[in-house]
Amino acid sequence: MTLTRPNETSNKPANGVVLSARNVTVEYGGERPTRAVRNVSLDLRRGEVLGIAGESGCGKSTLAFALTRLLRPPATMIQGSVFFHGLDGSDPVDILGLDAVSLRHFRWDKISMVFQSAMNSLNPVTSLRRQFSDIFEAHVPEMSSDERDERSRSLLEMVGIDPKRLKGYPHELSGGMRQRVGIAMALALNPEIVVMDEPTTALDVVVQRDILDEINGLRKELGFSIIFITHDLPMLVEISDRLIVMYAGEIVERAPSEWVGQSPAHPYTLALQDSCPDLLGERKELRGIAGVPPDLRERIEGCSFRPRCPYAFGPCATVHPELIPPFAVPVEFTTVRDMSATVSVEEKSSLRQSPVITPTAGDWRVACHLHARELNPEGPPHELAGATRSGSGATTSQESGYNLASPPGSAGEGQ
């Protein structure tokens, strides 16, 4: 048996996927290039909120911009593909293959963005009316000036801003209002995807809550999909359907949000959860994550989180963790203590060839195969939990994996 990466590599995207990315790798050029995003694959489903979490510099924003082809020099995508599957059933759009003109038409029309700092993303010296008009003039040239104003006013009204503000300038608005304007602009052309890059980070908690409710309401009403980027894991767990945790440019965990909230399957996810206050949850002790992320200009041996990981043990230094469903962990490595005590050189090499399940769709709960079992001995909740508990060996877990033909993600999202 051979190890197959249980991420979304080479899988045909399942139905209902609106954006699929494969093996996206981004480098920041320079004397020693920084590899900010490493071999990341993901699918965004129609109508869902896909969260991307991670601390500053983990590559989450870079990934989002790579997906929309908005990387600024010195960042360059050196590998990967991104396809957009439109609602109209036409051929998938190869975003990276678009020429300058088609790219310009594609942008904002299909994928729009809400930026972290609304103050900085609005042109400070032109009126909101002008800025809305710019969008319509670029994409819907046949619109008359009155129609543009009418549409702009209704967009403002939709996000809860007095349409009279259309004549105003960004500096006349409060932070929260600016972000609402940013959202209104993102929805101007009825896009199918809205990428939100830390849209609430700069706002105070109360306004943050209002904006999140607003976003949620609009999504239900208009049915667009969202990629939501933040460092606030508890918040992301609450608002997203599925989420991705990134560390040092890689996905370290991907699962339905509810599962992540209940039982993180990667030491980093756990640490991230402990470092953010939960808005609605009970009080807990907050802990920062000791140490600093690795230098992404260096080649990283083994697991990138190892130097900061309280659960690190022998193989972590040399074996690059693969993303697998947690129940597929080889039986002899049930706990960390087992591993550190027993793993020898030969076993390490056998670890690489451990039998692992090949998932059928890209919506497994996946995380570091070295730690999945340790952090989550009870296995994931819901149906999958039973399956995992029943597994007592590699073969069994493989079988149980196959048994789970229906994606467990759907159960998580259904709640």
Next chain:
Amino acid sequence: MKYFARKCGFYLVALWGALTVNFFIPRLLPGNPAQIMLGKMEMTSTPPPGEYKILEHLMGVGQGSIVSHYWAYLVQVSHLDFGFSFSQGETVTHVIYQALPWTLALVGTATVLSFIIGTTLGALAGWTRNRWLEALVPVTTFLTAMPYFFVALILVYYFGFIMHWLPLSGDSDPLLLPAWNWTFFSSALQHAILPAATLILVQLGGWMMSMRNMTLTTLSEDYVWAAEAKGIKSRRVMIGYAARNAILPSVTNFAISIGMVVGGSILMELVFSYQGIGYYLIQAVENDDYSLVQGIFFFISVAVLLANFIVDVMYGFIDPRTRQTQ
């Protein structure tokens, strides 16, 4: 409009400051400048009656305290009467009335042209990162570091003495009388080419560099990037988002640089014998014609302040943030 009122107030204060400086300058002179002036006048002609009173007021000398001097000076200046210029044989106001339009037209046109050319080149250099435009930077820096009068010397030497292309000096053909006709106009234009070229060449580098730098800075602003993300056409992003914001500091600098250019043009006018206000200022300084000096400095100050005021008001229109009431 509060912004407008505040600017008016400021420039009134600035004008008062300039007047006060002008009042104190003659006190640097050992002795009585009014007496000296009168003595010089009597050598060539009979001074008009009451001339000594005017001189006393302007120079702040004579009977009474410094406060009364100051008041008499302000009253005198407010009548725009600077007395008689013995070196030109005319009233100071008349000399200025003749000379000022030449300088204003020359400095104004050249500065605006230089601003437009330099800013456009700078914006292009920043936006396209064009290698040729980047290579221009050291050249324009070198030009900018030259004194105006030296550039004027080189131009006179090359185009006048070597190529014999353009007239060497003066503001128009001395045989022509000022009139609104083509002959006079073309003569004036010909005479203005080299002076204007001097002013443009020296200023160009400054505008280009500042616009280039600001464009580079603005290009990495989120709103420019966001505009790209919105699929707005490149040209519109460049003009409406990048250049529109990048030009703001240049406009502020434009106001400040007016004073500098006027200063540079004084020496340049000397080299070209271009009979503008700077030419007469130098004549006045060389001949110790103090009333003419005072009058010219007053009018230069007023002109520069007025230009600054206009630019400031314009700035209020192009940057909505300044109109915000605090």
Next chain:
Amino acid sequence: MSLPLSPAAASPDGDASSRASLRGWRVLRRSPRMFVGLCIVFFFVLVALYRTFFIHNGNALSHQVLKGPSAHDWLGTTQLGQNVLLQLIASAGPTLLVGFAAGLLATILAVVIGIGGAFLGGRSDDLLNLVTNVVLVIPAVPLIIVVSGFLKSGGIGPIIVIIAFTSWAGVSRVLRGITLTMRNRDFISASKLSGERTWRIIIVELLPNTVAFVISGFIFTVIFAILTQAGLAFLGLGDVNALTWGNMLYWAEVDGALEVHAWWWFLPPGLCIALLGTGLALINFGLDEVLNPRLRSQRAFRPKTSVFDDTPVAEVP
């Protein structure tokens, strides 16, 4: 000339790194412009020192009148038989002296008024700011010409003082802006709360963080002073017998160097002024690049390989 400090250089993210990144050779490696600029200025300083020790009379006359450049007199001679090269070298010192002295004096004024005012705040700041802005809009060069016309007393000292007193305002305004943004930074507030003396906070905490802007302002005033001094000398205001590049140009004009086509006489001093000014300006550009990383040459940014031809955001129009 506009102020070389672009306002963007005053952005918080720019100056945060200035303190650390200003140290040592790293700055030079990052900015070739600054390196070239320093070389030029250093060269002129060496020339000025050479004159102090080796040339006793740069104005020595000879019978070789109005000779063009030759193997013997590299830059030819003047109408009085003076050696142009010798004059040029002998003029470097006084020119530099006026420039640096006036620049230093103006910078001290700018620091005291700009930083001091902004740090004190309140009424005194309002007043100082008003004074600064008024001085800024009163045309400096005409004022200098008028004042030196009345002064009559030539000499380098008064000229240095006049130039300094008319040129501090621009720098002061820039420094005030930076101090205002920095005043509210945490580390300054902390010093204030811990009861440190105001002047101590200014010297120990504030100045080191504004040092790059102070240097930049200093260089700007030096350029202005050198150009202005040359102008005054060209007008014959000041001591016409002193050896400066401006005076060389004055005598060249007066003695009709243009009419006799003695280009070797009037070109070198002007070019020296321009070259020195360029060197100083390049140092400022370099400082700008260090303070504002967005300005650095893109060489360092260009990725080695790119799979996608036009992945970068900005499509060149």
